Amino acid sequence: MNIQIAPSILSADFACLGQEARRMELAGADLLHIDVMDGHFVPNITIGAPVVYCLRKVTKLPFDVHLMISEPDRYVDAFVDAGANMVTVHAECPSADEALKQLRHRGVKCALSVKPGTPVDAVYPYLDKLDMVLVMTVEPGFGGQSFMTDMLPKIRTLRQWADQFGLPLDIQVDGGVDVNTAPLAIAAGANILVAGTAVFYSDDPKATIRKLRSGRA
Numbered sequence: 001m002n003i004q005i006a007p008s009i010l011s012a013d014f015a016c017l018g019q020e021a022r023r024m025e026l027a028g029a030d031l032l033h034i035d036v037m038d039g040h041f042v043p044n045i046t047i048g049a050p051v052v053y054c055l056r057k058v059t060k061l062p063f064d065v066h067l068m069i070s071e072p073d074r075y076v077d078a079f080v081d082a083g084a085n086m087v088t089v090h091a092e093c094p095s096a097d098e099a100l101k102q103l104r105h106r107g108v109k110c111a112l113s114v115k116p117g118t119p120v121d122a123v124y125p126y127l128d129k130l131d132m133v134l135v136m137t138v139e140p141g142f143g144g145q146s147f148m149t150d151m152l153p154k155i156r157t158l159r160q161w162a163d164q165f166g167l168p169l170d171i172q173v174d175g176g177v178d179v180n181t182a183p184l185a186i187a188a189g190a191n192i193l194v195a196g197t198a199v200f201y202s203d204d205p206k207a208t209i210r211k212l213r214s215g216r217a
């Protein structure tokens with residue numbers, strides 16, 4: 001399976017985000033994961049569409065926007081206009097369905113995410129309409145937390161459903177991914193790994209990205 005690595009800019013130096021994005025591009029990242037938090041869906045606040053718009057000018061990396069906001073339907077257009085290539089909304093949000101419809105209408109890749117406490121069954125009705133499912137392996141809100149291995153069965157179930165129905169579904173894992181936990185996620189069936197701390201704080205991000213992609217500890 002082709003494994004893609006998406007460094008999460010939540011762990012970047014926000015004083016020089018443009019340089020940080022370029023640093024990840026040069027290190028061989030496949031995507032740039034952009035965590036958007038509203039202080040309501042999660043207890044943290046990060047960035048909005050204007051920052052995405054500015055970043056779009058400095059890197060060619062596809063933007064993988066992870067919306068941790070309570071009303072994603074209100075902001076989908078702004079993030080697509082700003083340059084998002086794929087957008088993830090949370091299954092726990094009442095307007096997730098509407099946001100997915102808007103994303104499909106705009107022609108960008110769309111994904112649903114489940115928090116650790118949300119059963120993976122929540123995404124089942126949407127499977128054939130999704131490009132990706134994001135399995136959170138930490139409680140969303142902050143970087144630098146430990147990978148929850150009890151989320152691995154969700155990844156296995158998703159891969160089994162994708163195989164069973166012949167769906168070209170990407171399975172992304174986010175939270176606590178490092179060189180030790182990446183092989184577990186890949187073995188379970190994940191093919192896109194988000195990594196914040198592990199890549200941004202690495203002395204050699206290029207080597208770390210290569211190692212994460214290899215699936216070997």
Ligand SMILES: O=C(CO)[C@@H](O)[C@H](O)COP(=O)(O)O
Nearest residue numbers: 010140141143144176196197
């Ligand atoms: O969405 C989130 C956190 O809510 C993530 O994307 C984190 O930013 C990942 O950071 P690490 O756990 O890899 O440090």
Ligand SMILES: [Fe+2]
Nearest residue numbers: 008035066174
């Ligand atoms: Fe994220």
